[in-house]
Amino acid sequence: MKRYLLTCLLALGAAWAQAGVGLTTLPGQQGDGPVTVFYPTAAADQPLQRGAFALQVAVDAAPLPGNGHLVVMSHGSGGAPWVHSDLARKLVEAGFTVAFPEHLGDNYKGMGDAGPVSWRRRPLEVSRAIDSVAQDRRFAAHLALDKVGMYGMSAGGHTALSMAGGRWSPSLMRQHCEQHLEEDFSSCVGLATQLRGNFLDDLRKAVAIRVIRYRLVDSNWYSHTDNRVAAVVAEVPYAVDFDLQSLAHPRVPLGIVRAGQDRWLVPRFHADAVLQACKTCVLVADLPTAGHGSLLSPRPPLQDLGRIAADLLSDPPGFDRAQVPVAQARIVSFFQQKLLP
Template sequence: MPTRHTTRPARAWHSLKRHASKGAGMLALLGLAGPAFSQVGMTPFQVGNIPVTLTYPTAAVSKPTAMGPFNIDVALNAPPREGPHRLVVISHGTGGSALPDHALARSLVLAGFVVAQPLHQGDNFKDTSRAGPEAFETRPNEVRQTIDALAASPVWGPRLRLDRVGVHGMSAGGVTALSLAGAQWRVLNLIRHCNSHPEDEAFCFNGALKPEQRAEREARFARARNVPTFFLPDDVKALHGGRSPTDQKPDPRPDPRIAAVTLAVPVAAPFTPESLARVRIPVGVVRAQQDQVLLPQWHTDHVLRHVASSEVLADLPGAGHFDVLWPWPEAVARETAALQIRGGLPNPAFDAGLRAQAHAKITRFHLQHLGPTPP
């Protein structure tokens, strides 16, 4: 779902630093600190036409850095520490980028991970022309291309152990993560969901703010109602994600390097229950109790009902959809909320300390399931 940020600078960098330090304190409390990686580096990395943000442990001194409306504390283009390190790839939400997930990336780096954040093509803060099912289909391969490119890099290849890679997905990024875990989705499932559950309107009519846009989408949903599957177009009933439907191998993952995934308020309703039941790798889930953009009972809980290997890492009371992100400048929050049918402004009743705890639990989950960096 949208996380656009093209407006003026907002909050001071020390606000991020304060919350990031809480996250680091939580890491120490949970015994996650590992090696003393006290600084966080950041550098761009290009994979074909896909820009990727790399965040990583470094010995260089970080400093406050403004990036559009975001202010973060990093050492830009600093030399990375020698490896090997484990890798976690973060898949952003619709209309998003690397920056709203920076606090989570920082938490992972402080535990010794390298974090890669590809800017998904046609579904990012500069361009949402392919947002929705078209981008859902291409996102997982962009993650795989990123892993391949890092493996081939003379700088990063020797610093990474890529036999067990983690993936985290927020909102639409949940489609990326679940697809790489082996689950499969269909446009038909999305349509049937929206015909049966009109109360999930913020998901079903995302991007259709004008009355004529909503009417056109309602008509599209109605055309598939009560039509036997056999008569529907192939692109509506085709399965996406996981392995090819004709592949009978028991492991449903399209890439066996993916060893654990975490999800925060994921898009999940389009996934078939049968394919979710075939997922075998560990899946950690962060739930927002007051999410009005993706109603938990039809998305987050759909995963928890059907993925036997899933577990709740955090069930955040008072949290709305975008309260799982940080930093989240006020200007960005207001612009994003204006694009949502049911708003999306931060909930002032939400305890931000719970977000830092959730980030620490995501970090511990990946440490537990990817294993420590080998000697």
């Protein structure tokens, strides 16, 4: 308990010593997309507009050492750093530097590689994002890059499970969808279509199975290890294609964030399956009334999304968004406990 209190006080000290949240962009490695970095700074925040998102940041300001640790964050399919910027701010206020790789072919600019094509690349992009930070002289001198945290949401949660030591195969996704297509339809077909309870549903399922069997023929196992990553949080992770035995004893501390009303990745097939298999995982935050996108903060403008995405990312009736900062604080606390001295 004393050690935990000391850790929290050190993190608070880092927050008190800074005035704002720095923001800069680093070039990706080996053709990767850019890496967006949030970090402690003494400079004052200023308004900055990024698309529909109004941020308060200090652009390209000089960094402060903070607590000396990096957290890499992996966005979901079609995602961007901005919908996780409130969590990034809380991490920075606790002294962390935060890096977001833009996942090639699966971000807000385009989703042509969403799914297994992107999932194979994402862990490598996380490792190269660490390299990008390590090669920037503004950050390298004061970050302990042998103890990095990693957080991911949805498809980013799949990346997080990989970084924690899990192995996966597209063929397991095919097997799952053949067995549970109707129950977990959106995780199998994404945003292509939805079941609507009408006479066309049988056709939708038949076409979906045909496409799934055509595309998911790869039976290879995929995994990636980066010994610099020392603690991982997976929020509403895509998990049906994982060998769950590979997650029974993760190679690093693994925390799970669960949304009980998730209709995109039904918990019993995804987050709950990992929690049941994992002997050492921590349920960092459990939000029984939350939906798949309820912890996105600030929220994306749903009117700018397609109908299916807006439906699946909308808050369920009765969800209280006052739970969001509480869950974010628990994620920060997990990284403090696992990464700080």
